[in-house]
Each structure stands twice: as C-alpha cells, then as structure tokens.
Amino acid sequence: MSDKMAQLTARCLCRAHTYTASVPASSLPLSVNSCHCNSCRHQLGALYASDVKWPNKDEDISSLERYSFTKNLDFFFCKTCGSNMFAKGTKPNSTPSVATGVLDNTPGLLRYDHHIFVGDTVDGGVSPWLRSHTDGAPAKRWLQGNWGPGPDEELAPDWPTEYTAPDIGAVAFPEFTPIRCHCRGVDLLLRSAVDMAGIPDAELPFHVEPKSLKYLSIMDACAHCRAWTGPDIMSWTFAKISYIHFPGSGADTKLPANTLPQDVAGLKEAVTRDDRDPRLGTLAMYKSSPDVERYYCSRCAASVFFAVASRPDIVDIAVGLLEHPSGARAEGLLVWNLGRMSWKWSPKGGWREDLANNVDELMEEWRIQHGYPKTTARINGERREKEKSEKEKENEEKEKEEKRKRETGKDEPSSLESAVANVSI
Numbered sequence: 001m002s003d004k005m006a007q008l009t010a011r012c013l014c015r016a017h018t019y020t021a022s023v024p025a026s027s028l029p030l031s032v033n034s035c036h037c038n039s040c041r042h043q044l045g046a047l048y049a050s051d052v053k054w055p056n057k058d059e060d061i062s063s064l065e066r067y068s069f070t071k072n073l074d075f076f077f078c079k080t081c082g083s084n085m086f087a088k089g090t091k092p093n094s095t096p097s098v099a100t101g102v103l104d105n106t107p108g109l110l111r112y113d114h115h116i117f118v119g120d121t122v123d124g125g126v127s128p129w130l131r132s133h134t135d136g137a138p139a140k141r142w143l144q145g146n147w148g149p150g151p152d153e154e155l156a157p158d159w160p161t162e163y164t165a166p167d168i169g170a171v172a173f174p175e176f177t178p179i180r181c182h183c184r185g186v187d188l189l190l191r192s193a194v195d196m197a198g199i200p201d202a203e204l205p206f207h208v209e210p211k212s213l214k215y216l217s218i219m220d221a222c223a224h225c226r227a228w229t230g231p232d233i234m235s236w237t238f239a240k241i242s243y244i245h246f247p248g249s250g251a252d253t254k255l256p257a258n259t260l261p262q263d264v265a266g267l268k269e270a271v272t273r274d275d276r277d278p279r280l281g282t283l284a285m286y287k288s289s290p291d292v293e294r295y296y297c298s299r300c301a302a303s304v305f306f307a308v309a310s311r312p313d314i315v316d317i318a319v320g321l322l323e324h325p326s327g328a329r330a331e332g333l334l335v336w337n338l339g340r341m342s343w344k345w346s347p348k349g350g351w352r353e354d355l356a357n358n359v360d361e362l363m364e365e366w367r368i369q370h371g372y373p374k375t376t377a378r379i380n381g382e383r384r385e386k387e388k389s390e391k392e393k394e395n396e397e398k399e400k401e402e403k404r405k406r407e408t409g410k411d412e413p414s415s416l417e418s419a420v421a422n423v424s425i
C-alpha cells in the first residue's frame with residue numbers, strides 16, 4: 001500500500017541554505033531528541049538542543065561550516081547568519097540530524113517526548129516546562145543519555161528534589177557570571193545589577209527586578225530566533241552592555257577588565273572593524289533586519305547577543321552561555337517571566353503553536369506550585385494590557401454611540417417620510 005509523503009524543509013535564518021527531504025506522512029509526528037547537557041547549552045546558547053533524524057542519509061551538507069563538537073560528532077552551521085542546522089557523527093555512513101528550529105512550522109510535524117542529560121542542569125533547566133507533549137502525554141526525562149550499555153535513570157516528575165532554589169527574593173549573586181561559548185572563543189563576564197540598589201523601583205530599567213535586582217529572563221517562541229539558535233524555544237536574559245566585561249588577565253582571570261563598548265552602535269563598530277580588540281575573540285555579527293543585529297561565535301556557532309536599535313544600551317544574552325553556580329536556570333542571578341511566553345503569537349498555525357501554549361501553561365502551573373511571585377515586568381505588562389483593553393472597550397462604545405447617532409440622523413427623514421406616507425394611507 002502506498003503512503004502519502006510529507007516534506008521536511010530546513011532553512012537557515014538568512015535563507016542561503018535550504019534542504020528538503022520526504023518522510024511517509026504516517027511517520028509523523030517525528031520524535032524529537034531534546035538534550036539539556038552542558039555542552040549543547042554552550043554550543044547553542046539555548047537551554048536545550050532539539051533535533052530529529054534527517055530522512056536523507058546522504059544529504060550533502062558540505063557547503064555549511066563545520067564545527068568539531070567532539071571526536072565523534074560534528075555540527076554544521078551557516079557561515080553567513082550563524083544558524084545551527086545539522087549534527088552528524090564522524091563515522092562513515094552516519095545519518096545527519098537536523099536542528100528542529102530550522103524546520104518549517106508544518107502542523108503535526110514533531111513531538112517532544114523525551115529529554116536527555118537533564119542531570120547536567122542541576123536545577124532541571126527548562127525541562128519542567130517541557131514536561132509533556134502538547135497532547136498532554138508525559139515526556140520522559142533521563143538523567144543521562146538513555147543509550148549505551150549501562151542502565152540510565154528516568155527522572156521522577158518532581159526531580160530535582162535535592163535542588164534548593166536560591167531564595168526567590170534574595171539579592172542577585174555572584175557579582176560576575178561567565179558568558180562562555182562551547183569553544184571558548186567567546187569568553188566574557190556578566191556583572192550583576194546589585195549596584196542599582198539605590199535606584200527607586202519605578203526608575204529601574206525594565207530588565208532589572210526591584211529588590212532582588214535580578215535580570216529578567218524569558219522563554220521566546222519567535223520564528224527568527226528559533227531558526228537562528230536551533231531549538232524551538234529560545235531563552236534570553238537582558239543586560240546593559242556596560243555590565244558586560246572582558247575577563248581580566250594574569251593569576252585571577254575572573255577579575256574583570258574593562259567593559260565592552262557601551263551601546264549597540266559601539267558594539268557593532270567594535271566587532272566589524274579591521275583592527276578589532278582581540279578580547280572579542282570569535283564574536284561575529286549578522287544583521288538580520290535593518291534594526292536588528294545578532295551576535296554569535298564564528299567558530300562553534302553559539303548564539304551570544306541579540307541587539308535591537310530601539311534599546312540602544314541593552315542586549316539580550318543567550319542564557320545557555322551563562323555559567324552560574326545555582327544551575328542552568330541561573331536563579332541566583334535571573335528571574336524568569338513564568339507564564340508569559342514571549343512572541344507567543346509567532347508560531348501560529350503550525351505545530352509550534354501548541355508547543356508554545358503548552359510551555360506557557362506549564363510555566364504558570366510550575367510558578368504557582370513552587371510559590372514564585374509574578375515578575376514586576378509581568379505585573380506591569382498585565383496592567384498595560386488591561387488598560388489597553390479598557391481603552392479599546394471605551395473606544396468601541398464611543399464608536400457604537402457615534403454610529404447610532406449617524407444612523408438615527410439618517411433615519412430621521414425616512415421615518416418622517418414613512419410617517420407621512422402612513423398618514424396618506
């Protein structure tokens with residue numbers, strides 16, 4: 001019996017590279033392999049990697065840039081935009097895997113059903129928010145890889161039970177947290193905002209939580225970010241560029257030297273000039289739209305920063321690159337905007353729409369269960385939305401009223417005419 005075929009299309013952000021292959025429609029949804037290991041997080045800048053087997057074993061991906069991830073595995077990315085596209089074993093006849101984020105948003109395409117190396121995250125990373133597939137079926141989480149000869153440990157739904165989250169309201173720590181890609185070509189330090197302690201709450205920048213002074217962090221379903229970073233949902237935090245430092249030199253390399261350029265324009269200039277500061281390492285820039293610049297590692301392709309002209313002194317930082325002592329979610333330094341998926345509308349109409357909604361709901365459920373308060377950014381956002389919808393309602397009422405008036409005005413002569421007519425009859 002013949003089976004209908006479904007097409008997979010993989011495209012990098014700049015669209016210089018497009019690959020297509022077919023699978024039997026009956027094999028959908030394909031099972032996604034989600035990896036939360038330290039290496040993947042640092043190679044992508046995201047908090048997990050997600051891939052599926054590419055149906056064409058012999059696909060020619062040689063025009064992509066290769067990064068030797070381990071002696072057994074290579075990664076392949078677009079040299080122009082830095083999109084992570086494929087992984088492939090170094091043994092002959094290995095089948096490539098494709099990063100799910102570069103695949104089209106075809107309805108019913110993929111299914112998140114298992115997560116590996118969750119143990120590396122210490123705090124669970126984003127795995128509690130990806131705990132089930134969109135149809136509600138639980139996704140399995142494994143301490144390690146669930147492969148090889150030895151037994152692996154399947155994690156309980158409430159894992160990690162032994163993890164103690166840093167006090168929610170406690171002040172951000174430590175003062176400096178490394179921002180490091182897998183190949184270490186990008187090696188910087190993020191300074192906490194504790195020196196903003198004297199600033200009144202209402203005057204703090206949007207990305208600094210009052211009292212704890214932790215940085216706001218988001219889960220992001222934007223189509224451009226997923227095509228660029230690799231997984232379907234990216235994690236970002238925000239900081240002023242002046243809070244990002246070069247590591248010092250000498251005996252204690254943790255001590256910071258001076259900072260990166262102070263604003264988005266300066267950063268772009270510093271990275272693109274010929275005689276650039278060698279401490280910028282492998283940091284490269286791709287301009288993805290007239291007002292957006294995306295910074296990544298030119299050697300291992302890790303996403304690093306996202307800069308937009310409307311926020312001239314702030315960048316988004318790829319959370320997967322942070323090396324924080326409390327775990328992958330870096331809860332000692334970051335506050336997560338739980339229950340508020342950013343760019344939630346972006347995956348509308350495809351399989352990711354359900355994923356984004358599902359993660360959003362699980363984040364909120366998890367927030368309530370663990371007693372985390374809503375972030376100030378969320379409270380402010382909800383207030384703005386309420387004001388907006390009240391304003392919209394008010395305008396609607398006004399419009400209706402005006403329409404009524406217009407229509408009544410128009411009706412007057414005709415009702416008069418009909419009245420006259422009635423009299424005539």
Ligand SMILES: [Zn+2]
Binds near residue numbers: 013014016017078080
């Ligand atoms: Zn590209």
Ligand SMILES: [Zn+2]
Binds near residue numbers: 036041049
């Ligand atoms: Zn991994």
Ligand SMILES: [Zn+2]
Binds near residue numbers: 184185186302
């Ligand atoms: Zn790198």
